[in-house]
Amino acid sequence: MDLDLPFGPWKEIASADWNGIPTGIYANPEKLLLVVAFPKEPANGNGNAKPSPVPAGKQGVLVLLKKPLFLEGSAAGVEKFVQGQMRDLSLVSKVVDKKHFTFVLLEAQPFFVEFRKEELVKAVKEQYDEIKSLAQLAFDVARSYGCRARELGETEESVGENLLGDPMMLFALGGFKTKKLFSALDEKKAVLGFSPDGTQVDVSPSEMQTTLVLGGARQGRLGALQVCVENLLVSGIPCIAVGESDFLQGLAFPNKTAFELEKAGLPRASGFPLKSYALGKGFYIDLRRVSAKSFSQLFLPADLKGVVEKAWGEASLSGLIEKLEPNSQKYPAAKALRILKTVERAYPGVFAPNSVEELKNPWGEKTGRAVLLGADGLLQALAIECILNSLGEPKEGQALGIALEADVSKLPAALIASVSSLQNKVFFVLSASSSSDSIASITPTLQIDVLGEGSEAVVAFSGEKKRLALRPPFSSGGSS
Numbered sequence: 001m002d003l004d005l006p007f008g009p010w011k012e013i014a015s016a017d018w019n020g021i022p023t024g025i026y027a028n029p030e031k032l033l034l035v036v037a038f039p040k041e042p043a044n045g046n047g048n049a050k051p052s053p054v055p056a057g058k059q060g061v062l063v064l065l066k067k068p069l070f071l072e073g074s075a076a077g078v079e080k081f082v083q084g085q086m087r088d089l090s091l092v093s094k095v096v097d098k099k100h101f102t103f104v105l106l107e108a109q110p111f112f113v114e115f116r117k118e119e120l121v122k123a124v125k126e127q128y129d130e131i132k133s134l135a136q137l138a139f140d141v142a143r144s145y146g147c148r149a150r151e152l153g154e155t156e157e158s159v160g161e162n163l164l165g166d167p168m169m170l171f172a173l174g175g176f177k178t179k180k181l182f183s184a185l186d187e188k189k190a191v192l193g194f195s196p197d198g199t200q201v202d203v204s205p206s207e208m209q210t211t212l213v214l215g216g217a218r219q220g221r222l223g224a225l226q227v228c229v230e231n232l233l234v235s236g237i238p239c240i241a242v243g244e245s246d247f248l249q250g251l252a253f254p255n256k257t258a259f260e261l262e263k264a265g266l267p268r269a270s271g272f273p274l275k276s277y278a279l280g281k282g283f284y285i286d287l288r289r290v291s292a293k294s295f296s297q298l299f300l301p302a303d304l305k306g307v308v309e310k311a312w313g314e315a316s317l318s319g320l321i322e323k324l325e326p327n328s329q330k331y332p333a334a335k336a337l338r339i340l341k342t343v344e345r346a347y348p349g350v351f352a353p354n355s356v357e358e359l360k361n362p363w364g365e366k367t368g369r370a371v372l373l374g375a376d377g378l379l380q381a382l383a384i385e386c387i388l389n390s391l392g393e394p395k396e397g398q399a400l401g402i403a404l405e406a407d408v409s410k411l412p413a414a415l416i417a418s419v420s421s422l423q424n425k426v427f428f429v430l431s432a433s434s435s436s437d438s439i440a441s442i443t444p445t446l447q448i449d450v451l452g453e454g455s456e457a458v459v460a461f462s463g464e465k466k467r468l469a470l471r472p473p474f475s476s477g478g479s480s
Helices: 077-081 118-144 157-163 167-174 178-183 218-234 247-252 258-263 294-297 301-311 316-328 331-347 375-391 413-421
Strands: 011-018 021-027 033-037 060-072 090-095 099-107 111-114 148-151 190-194 200-203 208-212 237-243 274-279 372-373 401-407 427-431 446-450 456-461 463-469
Touching: 011 413, 033 247, 060 427, 090 157, 099 118, 118 148, 178 375, 178 446, 190 218, 190 294, 190 316, 190 446, 208 218, 208 237, 218 237, 218 247, 218 258, 218 401, 218 427, 218 446, 218 463, 237 375, 237 427, 247 274, 247 372, 294 331, 294 375, 301 316, 301 331, 413 446
Parallel strands: 208 427, 208 446, 237 372, 237 401, 274 372, 401 427
Antiparallel strands: 011 021, 021 033, 033 060, 060 099, 060 111, 060 148, 090 099, 190 200, 190 463, 446 456, 456 463
16 A cells, blocks of 8 residues: 655555564655554454554554665775764665666664554654755765765666665665564663673663763863763764864764774774864854853953943844944943954954854754864853854754863853753753862763773762773764
8 A cells, every 4th residue: 555644655665574574665756765564463363463554543653764875986985984874774785787786775763653644744754854864964974985875866767776676675674673673662772881890881862861071180071071972973862062172073083993892892983974163163153142241241341231231132243333333422332342343353253143054953953963163262151152042942852962071160150050951951961170069050860970081980870870981982082
């Protein structure tokens, strides 16, 4: 049967009882693949299981969207492309009439929903948005390795037929995990480290809601911060990181000491998709996203704060100056203008509307990619305030992580209060040299007390405390 769902029509191209699960595979005009799998119900009378193609009542159905891409490039480039992926994908290599074809199948997060039209529609729409982002990311990563990734709809009909015309291959690629997914559709856990007896310690996304790294030497805290950011990304949670050094730039590159990961039985070393912007170079402080009080406390004497606050509301410093110009004959306004123009010369091009897509639409990205925004020194607190105030209300079913390299205990009290108020809306990865009253309002779901410069730490989550060695990072650490 065909399916009447968004982005259709969805034509059934194969169906079978695969691995004990009745499974159908559907394709739409874009050549996306929709895997729909139903559990079995007991048959009346003999107790044997039978497929239920149209389950009744509240029976569940597994919905999984895949997007095939045709990949062109050298064998070395393709290998690097695959190593650069942290999400599930399938790589298919076929030889037809002595011609070599390579395909990549991107996979959205599976949904197990009640078998109702509205639930299926919602699942398909969310997976479609996710797979669209995954594809764009794959195009970018492929280009960086000298490869070319194309949608099947952009290739010759015969190219797509080499993949879609083989039903057995479609099931091997589309249905092979359905049994496992039916039995374990819980939160995806990530490896945090290993206990003294070698037991692997995992954490779930809910346990990483607010992570606070404390104590130890700065290098040790940065290492723990890196592992925690990686765990959000591995769990499919995009992360906006604010760095005061180049350390987190290393997220883009694989760990050079890959043998440490192999020794621990962990996945291979891999960098993560990373966009990087510096303050004034792609990333800006939009004055509409910071309070007049925060700005005035930083740059103006007490007697001039009221002058600027009355004119507040422009995105750029030049706009604020222009707004004050008509009052320049008055001494307070003239004095404030001189200071603002000095600030503008000291920080040219820093105060302006943001063009970073992840700040314009922070909840529009679902995949595990990172954005690094560099901000240090005097403007760091304003930059962080701008980012937090750009988030808006979270979208249903979407997650976002915020990682701050700065010592959170040294941030202004109002900014710490903002972090505290957002704890249930975003995932935080925070660090501080020590616990203090200034951060008492922050209640971590995962606390990591680093011991010295190495990987040893005492962690507390889910009501337990454990001593462990943090796992080696998948990516490389930059300079701190």
